Amino acid sequence: MSLATIDVYDPDRYQAGIPHQDFRVLRAQAPVFRHPDHQQPDGFWAVTRHADVVRVSRTPEVFSSSRCTAILAEMPEEERAQQRLMMLNMDPPEHNQLRSLVNRGFTPKMISRMREHLQDACETIVTEALAAGSGDFVELCAADLPLIVIAELMGVPVEDRYKLFDWSNRLAAATDLRLDKDGDPAIAAMEAYQYANDLGASKRACPADDIISRLIVPDEHGGELSELEFDLFFLLLMFAGNETTRNAIAGGMQAMIDHPEQWERLRADPDLATTAADEIVRWVSPVNGFRRTATRDVELGGQLIRENDKVVMFYASANFDETVFGDPFTFDIGRSPNPQVGFGGGGPHFCLGRHLAMLEIELMYRTLAARVRRVEPLGPPSRLRSNFVNGVTAMPVRLIPA
Template identity: 40%
Template sequence: MGPNDIDLTDLDLFGNGTPHEAFRTLRDQAPLFWNDETGGNKGFWSVTRYDDVAAVDKDAATYSSEQQVTLEELDEDQLLVRKSMIDTDGARHWALRKVLLREFSPRAVALYGDFLTKLTGATLDRALALGEFDFVEQISADIPIRLLARMLDVPIEDTDKLIDWGNQMIANSDPDYTDVLAGSPESEQYRDLPFRSPAALEVFEYGFRLAAQRRGGTGTDLVSKLVNTTPEDGIPLSDLDYQNYFSLLIIAGNETTRHTISHTVRALASHPQAWADLKADPSLVGNAVEEFLRWATPIVHFRRTATRDVELHGQRIREGDKVVMWFGSANFDERKFADPHVFDVHRKNVEHVSFGKGSPHFCLGNALARLEIKIVITALLERLERIELLETPSMVRSNLVHGIKKMPVRVHPDPAFPATATA
């Protein structure tokens, strides 16, 4: 395979997960790679090496998020109605982040520890009693969305539809999740909605119903904070700002953590020594979370747009060109990580780019995601001798999200756990 054989818009290339061979070829032979597109799009530059991805992500002045962070090219009207916090740079971006920044700080997140531990225990007890089950459905999709429901202060019975809406939007290229595929003729009537997904209409309606209930109140939930806080730049949240911020919470609050937990359990099931090492010394889990996040890389890419002409690897990126950061490549760059394709729970100083460390767009929920992953994996290690994959997991058909749809497993309980738990 050479660079000219690679098309990163071909979703079949991602059918079995991250296409590591293709990314290795690009890192070695074409670290700045031009990828043509069909359907009237202009094409884009790909950066695949760790240092380049990190540099682009940190330089919002040169590589802007204002023109959308996915590959889709939008006209001015679409940009206006779809703009969310992640599609904003500069002072306005910071003002929007600060509306909920305190709620996602490490100190605030730590307050959910007891709730999350009890939630995880109850979910695992219910699932593990089945013996064989779909891990995604019963555990990794269930726990993050139930925590989000708590943070939004919405009924727990609403979690199924929150999951469904998130799936339809972010996995808009997978026919198992949506009837209106991105780029299909049917999607044109939804062109002004996030991800061209009709599910966004339901999310907006749900969000505005909550907003009407919470506006002017003294609640401390995320919705109350959104509707009762004026950003520090003095510009109140418009209805567009609110609906797009709310839909972002629905997606971000579930998808990335869910897929990281799924990929981690898949890796631990396939690497029995790693499972044994963590089970023998659970104190290793905290550091190993960073390896889990590197290994999973739940978001495969984000796009930026060049604000000026710039040269990289001897080639000219023109103002207005799309520049795509491939996190799924950077996290496996041999220039940064020794033996990157080895799942190593002892790996030190894992400076992955999964959350955009050092970037103005550093993931707002990173501390919460880390806490969820740590608690879930620790609880599984306590309860199980091992976990067995019953078949190859099925992947989300996407080059945006590195997700597992289904993962049938058989669990083998640790007979010592009940005694330990009640001691």
């Protein structure tokens, strides 16, 4: 394969799975590659090696999330100005100030308090899946847990959690989160935004023991999220917390089906669920990549990147870097160490909910391994057409109880 035929941007390429062969060629021959882009005459820099992805992640003063946002697609400056109000598209120090407020809801103490409830939710989900016997694994086992978590974190009534599922799915339909103002994803965003606004107003009027109340009341320094900041954070958490965890759980089961010896290994030793969660995130790479923009001329991977050049970090490539992971194309639920970058490569934008997401994946697989003898595919899975989210949209299966 020649570099001239490489295309890791076309969303159609991801419907059959991550284009690993292209990424292999790029890591070996052009780890920082000037990739064509129909929206950018000069293309963009595709960053595919683990070390370079980590470097870009950890130097926000050189590789900005704010200048042109972290979203892959181009957009008018007016739209960028709106996007910059979201934490995902901020640089320090503004990002740090907002994140310090949001962090109050994601402390180890807050997450540990949820463990028993999450375990109960996993038991209920798997019990109902086994009672059904067969169906779509995404709906049977993968979708409900992150919805329950987000609903509890944000104080959303249980009966409303499927609204989050619907809005998240419709947002994911926008390949790289570029929202056409007349398209359904944009309508979904507005519906979710209005819901968040109403929810925030009710919590301000009557605070409760949930993350929302912690976010919208002043902390010991008087800091609090404004109405707009809260609404945007709700949108971000609804999408990121739902899509990534759901796709990790679903993609992890596809990996187990493809590698039955690893499923039997997990059934024999459920304590492997902890390292299995890490390996699932590495293997699935739920978020394919994020964009940065160079703030000055800089050398990266032997290439001179000019100020304002578009740079895209491909986590799905870095997670299979042969110089970092031994036998990267072997699915190994006991892999250790496992410096996967599925939650980002460090730096200020390292995933806020990483520990919570890992706990969800671990507990779901611990429960599945104890209760399910075998998961049999009833047809091929279908995948999201997206260069941003590596997602399984449907996976017909039969569950054989233990």
